[in-house]
Amino acid sequence: MIISQTLEEKVKQQIETVYDPEIDTINIVDLGMLGNVSILAKKVTVELLPTFLGCPALGIIKENVIKAISELNEVEEVVVNYINTPPWTSASITEKGREALKQFGIAPPPIQLESDGSWQVDCPYCGSPYNTLENIFGPSACRSLLYCKECKNPFEAMKPISIL
Template sequence: MTEQQAYDALARVMDPEIPTISIVDLGMVDEVRVHASHVDVALLPTFLGCPALDLIEEAVQKAMPGAVVTFRNDPPWSTDRITEAGREALRQFGVAPPEDVVRCPRCGTEEVLSENLFGPTRCRSIYYCPACRAPFEAFKAI
């Protein structure tokens, strides 16, 4: 297996809570090392103690049998690591990507109301879009 093939396999591993975004587009992959016998994958957890880590590890091993997954906190993950494709994938899922100005993922307006800085998962806040007359979630900018 080449490094490119390993990255291609990882690009098919989706976040368990936001199934439109891959762990590559989330910026979770810190290092990939291809050995003759197996592949080492070092991932950066998005939030400290994120409860989805076990699921992600399992999914990586399914995509790349024999992969050895480790998690590291250094360098610290930040929402700046989410790729442009990843930001689009978040919008597709109805979640506003992390930006200084929160925009409605449906109509794009900045005229939105903050409902709750916290949400259904630790990485998301809740907003309301008066134009769409609907609530939406936004990825916290951390």
Template structure:
């Protein structure tokens, strides 16, 4: 069994590189979905992931991608567990994840402070704060569709949760 030579840090590095199937410009680690990785004394790998919202349809694909990625590295005894508490929050998106979203034309959510008030969403294309929400429903359930009044470009905005 290959996991005897892999540490939890090695396995985490492998799993952390798995892209999110709905937002492939970020990894599951950058998005904050990857919670924990453990390697047991018997070599069994346990990976904990948290969905971005209850019922997220991407979790089955993420689970399959984790198992496939580890199999590529000779790890075949894997348990991928959904951890629902504490619930995922957009605050878990890493700074490089936020930048990757912005660079891909998706407005990252603002960090939520004591008062979850957003006066505007900056356009990821031109940086203008003169934007408006077109639809609360975007290309996936965790995104809304916005448009910039300055450059007139539409863009997805990750909903703050």
């Protein structure tokens, strides 16, 4: 029996080939950026959730999504829009995505904040919870710099974003 994929499945599969330009171990689906896909005839409209407004990678991601979907013969037009509702949160990152961040040397954000609003992450290299926040401002708006007291490595952590 031959099982063929629907166009929507093919489109989503193509979107999974688009990786974050700054973190090449995680695709935008596992990063939790895919909002909705709608198809009308040969036109595909994709809604993406930006991780941070003003992120310089958003334009590149949009272009890469258009390019990936345009490779499908069944598609003649691709429109990509960024939406703010629902907002992206740290909880949007899949388990696979959290592992991909660790492989890149970035601690994934905690799933929940502490009751006082603080947050704690484990070192992506040794797994130790014993680390200090060196600078809330990392190399990009979505990351902070930390230092592991156990393995003595500096590392980055994704900043937690949640809806209160």
